[in-house]
Structure formats: C-alpha cells, structure tokens
Amino acid sequence: MRTLSIRIDDALHRRLRLRAYGANLSVSEFLRPLIEDAAVPGGRYAYTGQDELLGVALQTYALLAEMAAQQSGGIVERALAASRAMLRERGLLEPEEEAASGMRPTSLGKEGRAR
Known part of the structure; x- marks a missing residue:
C-alpha cells in the first residue's frame, strides 16, 4: 500500500485527530474513505478552492453577457x-463536445467578427 504525505496546519490536524479518535x-x-470518494470516476464532485473562482467568473460572465x-446581440455572438x-x-473544447452542447462552430473573420 502506498503512503500519501500532505501538509496541513496544526489546527486542522488536531480537529481531524479528534474526529478520528471519536470514531x-x-x-x-x-x-x-474520503480520499477514495474523491478518486471514484463519475462519483461525487470534489469541491476545491478553484470552484469559488469559477463561480465568480461564471457570475461575471452572466452579468456581462x-x-x-x-446593447447588441452581435456583441454576444462575436x-x-x-x-x-x-x-x-x-x-x-473538442468539436464533438461543441456539437453535443448545441454550440454552433463559428469562424472568425479578420476583424474578429462572426461570419
């Protein structure tokens, strides 16, 4: 069996040790079991700090869109x-993923406008 070493702060280690002791x-x-859950393909999604950044980016995108x-539907299309x-x-983004998502492939002209 392999060994996994991770660095965690003292307070987190203390809390984990207490929870483990209680069990x-x-x-x-x-x-x-938590690590096994995170590694199961198609299993529950393992949330990370990147998800918060993605959430902010998606909200910003929705607002800007x-x-x-x-202003103009053409801006959104471009x-x-x-x-x-x-x-x-x-x-x-693979072409087959793009087709499955319903996105239309669009080629751009020299000025960056959708054709």
Whole structure:
C-alpha cells in the first residue's frame, strides 16, 4: 500500500485527530474513505478552492453577457465565437463536445467578427 504525505496546519490536524479518535479510528482509517470518494470516476464532485473562482467568473460572465445582449446581440455572438476559439486552441473544447452542447462552430473573420 502506498503512503500519501500532505501538509496541513496544526489546527486542522488536531480537529481531524479528534474526529478520528471519536470514531475509534486512526487518522489514516478516518481519511481513507474520503480520499477514495474523491478518486471514484463519475462519483461525487470534489469541491476545491478553484470552484469559488469559477463561480465568480461564471457570475461575471452572466452579468456581462446580459449587458452586452441589451446593447447588441452581435456583441454576444462575436464574444461566444471568440471564447469557443480560445477554448479549442487550449484543448478545452473538442468539436464533438461543441456539437453535443448545441454550440454552433463559428469562424472568425479578420476583424474578429462572426461570419
């Protein structure tokens, strides 16, 4: 069996040790099921600090999209096309995922306008 070493602050370690003691388990026995849950493909989502940042980004996006839509629908279309292109360039959006999500592939002209 492999060993996993992680650094945690003293207060967290103390709380974990107390919870494990209360369950009559070692800290390893107490944490192992939690780690197994996090590693199960298709299992419960393991929330991280990045989720908070993503939540803020999504809220900001929704607000900006609404403001842009009030100004001009063309702005929203161009922004969506540009964002899809950036996601594809970074390997974060595959063509089949794009088709499955209902997004229309859009090519950009020289001025960055959707065609």
